Amino acid sequence: MGLLILLIVGGIIGWLASLVMRTDAQQGILLNVVVGIVGSLIAGFLVSPLLGVAPITSGAITVPTLLISFVGAVILLAIVNLVRRGAVR
Structure with missing residues (x-):
């Protein structure tokens, strides 16, 4: 049960972080969960x-x-953007 809650909360946190960093269009739901x-x-x-x-x-x-x-x-998204593009955004 704890793992399921961690996945759901991680997905929501990853989705919100991707909205803040403007990378939501590039990522799918799986990457949002992983980032979160x-x-x-x-x-x-x-x-x-x-x-x-x-x-x-x-x-x-x-x-x-x-x-x-x-x-x-x-x-984490800022570091990934910095490595990928050379700019944080």
Whole structure:
């Protein structure tokens, strides 16, 4: 059940991050889910301990964990755009 929730939340976070970074037309739903989950994992392991917030992978879905996951997904998309095009957008 936790994996299903992680996939759904990751998909929504990835979709919102792709809307912010204007890459939604280039990605499908699968890539949105991957970006959301990977961005959440990166932010959860790097940023959550600094702020004292539980990562989203611990099962705690709160506003701070969702915001940290969203920021991680946006940063991941910015890095991908920088590598792919040479510009963040």
